Amino acid sequence: MFDIVSLLLPFFGLILIGYIAGKVTKQPADALGWMNTFIIYAALPALFFKLVSRTPFEDLTRIDFIATDLAATYSIFIALFAIGRWIRGNSLADCTIQSFAGAYGNIGYMGPGLALLALGQAAAVPVALIVCLENALHFIVAPALMAAAGDDRRSAGRLAIDITRKVAFHPFILSTAFGFVAAAFHIDQPAAFQHFVDYLAQAAAPCALFAMGVTLALRPVRRIPAEIGYIVLAKLIVHPIVVYLALTAIGGFEPVWIYAAVLLAALPTATNVFVIGQQYGVWKERASATILITTALSVVTVSLFLIAIKSGFLPA
Template sequence: MQAILNVAFPIFGVILAGFLAGRWRILGGDATAALNAFVSYFALPVLFFGTLARTPVQAVLDPALLAGFSAAVVATFAMGMVTTRLVSRGGLAAMSLQGIASSWGNVGYMGVPLCLAAFGEPGLPPAMLTVIVTAVLSMVFGVMLIELEVAAGHGPIRTFLRAAFNVARNPLPLSIGFGILASWSGLVVPTPVEKWIDLMGAAAAPCALFAIGLFLSDKSIKSGLAEAGLATLIKLLLQPLLAALILPFFIDIRSVPGQVALLMAALPTAANAFVLAKQFDVSVEQNTAAVLLSTAFSVITVSALLVWVGVS
């Protein structure tokens, strides 16, 4: 109960505030896009870079954590693809988007603030590693599979390079790469710059959570509930269960990195699933519903997991 009050309630409370602000039209119609841009291009990248620049590289690039978390993501991606094939006989693009909805958790906007609230600064390096894993596996592999059907004829190599380029130019993985490079090179950040980084980074968590609420406020569930329900079950229940079974073979599940990975596996579907569906005009209703349903039910599942791991 203490974990729910101290960690889950503030996190979901800020999301609710953003949702209500959107529903009550307190902010202008462009507020969602503007706040998302601020979080994606400024607040979170600055937080990621500042944290990693002051963290030893070996504390971030943990091969054991990388392998264990990757296995859980890949397994749920494959399971998501199979469910769409069985339920609607969808093609490769639809299957891939279901795989993304089933495996790509909201690790950036929700996961980083959650780990920061639950574990403090020690929770950030492993959290950022899960951001890298999720972006590379779900985005590169997922987009590549989508484009193999949607953009047929371009060839697998060109398709892979295009998907990899989309990840490489994303400010979040980019800031992580620069942060690791700064740490490896022993870069000393000047005090004024360090204070600017701390000030800007402090805005990341509340703004990211508020942006989730704003995003959800103008979405509705109209159809695609069967596949969305399956994606929600896989993302909220199966992925953390697999993580709990797989991770002990690689790392101590009771350690901070182990608990961070477990929490990251339990997060709801990222809004990127909707964005990609909209971009390719495939399974838009199903992915919209998956984001909404998984976020709503994650209030219960994430809170329960926080209690189970003993976070206070």
Template sequence: MLAILLKTLPFFAVIGLGYAAARRGFFNAEATAYLTRFVFYFALSAMLFGFAANLSLTEIFSLPFVLAYLGATGLLWLILFAVTLIRGVRAEEAVFEAHTGVTGNTGFLGIPMLAALLGPAAAAPVLLVLTVDMVVFSSILTMAITGLRSGRVSLATVRILAVGLLKNPMIVSIALGLIWGATGRQLWPPVQEFMTLLGAAATPCALFAIGASLVGRGGERLGVAAWLSFAKLVLHPAFVAVAALWIFAVDPFAAGVMIAAAALPVAGNVFILAQHYNVAPQRVSTAILVSTVLSILTVSAVISLVEVS
């Protein structure tokens, strides 16, 4: 594990640098927001396009893989939802706690780190995890909150979801990359160099933005945050491991990447959604902070177990 920890430390060191810069006031909230926007719309999109353009749909999509991830994540979602209701919490908050416990930082942290640590072949499984998270579980969150507030999920809600997915730069870049890859043609060299140069900015900028965004996240509801962090960092990869290795017999390497992706800390966009719907934002914020700090050790442990197996 020590060898893996030493490999992951530079990634978390950049996160720490971003946190320190924001904490000292060198990077304010507005600067962090613009850096995040740059990564989301430009650098990360270029990186995703580059990965997808070198893969075919058959290389990315695997039904056993999707079923294993959907089944394990869905089951944990339901357990977290039920546990929250048993505590006497409102259904809307239960939805967000469940979503927090299963939604990892796959885009900003998972793709660059796992591709670097596990090799370029890890790109396809991570892209599939990212797609399932965005298309399925983000949609479930929106439909659940809308249904609880209005008593039904209308066609307008489904339309908004569809438009949102079509406008998501990560989904668009993956789709365009696959379409281009299907042509079998190479990109014009200046375009390839442009995409490579822009995509190379994704990893350091994304990690720095993660760290900067952690500043100001309070320590409220630490007990709940610790539980949700345990669910995300320990239970989620454990559920995925059982489903991938023993139930659906996923390819061992792809299963290992899926397990490592499931071990990632809570994604920052969950807080954005919590603020948007005004449902438990402080609870989610604290879970992001706690899970990110603890993941320095837990992610290294999971990756070392995956490599050993």
């Protein structure tokens, strides 16, 4: 148990420090803008490039792994969408945000820090693959469904161009693609460049977790969704279990890859879910409440999954 606490204390401790700082200093939300810019455009891309470029290329081409992980994640998405649409009778737009709330974890900000801290450098490749390819698919699915719901007024051609541009030029995707090229062609990186990338990458997890805590502090809970009960259950419990069962059923993966995928699936709802809701004016206050609630509860649930992994309760 002490080992689990020592792993999680710096992780959730940074979120707590950010949350307290946000509450105490009373800085406006705009004050966080440059830090988020640094995280998204410099620190995290440097981390992903570092992880991918220094990995044997054959490990980067495990299509079976990422396909299984995506199938498991979107099985949760589809199940929640069906519940919202045909059992609760919610609109298509509401169902889209609800489904993302239960299937889109905070893998970008929280994933690399937690997985590398808990599992070591061997978790680097599965983390990079999941973060980049899941985000790419989310960037495609969200606007496509919102367009189907009538909440996106762009023409089909303009929508396709905008989605392609967002995916192709996202810093996470670009940095991972450059990492693939460096690994595939065995490009030697100058020592000075490697030190620079390492320096940026070391700042990724602390800055991202602190910024997340501040963001949570600046989003008060105004409206708790009626769907919160089953969304929390789906995101924090069912999602990681489904990912675990899918990967172990397919087989042929290193245990650390399975555990990395499980930990990323166990993470709370991504802050991007609120951004999507705000962009389309749909379910935004309830999305904010869901992020805060799942993040608070994930202290317990992530700890339980870590205990299960470390104790051998989840054999891989």
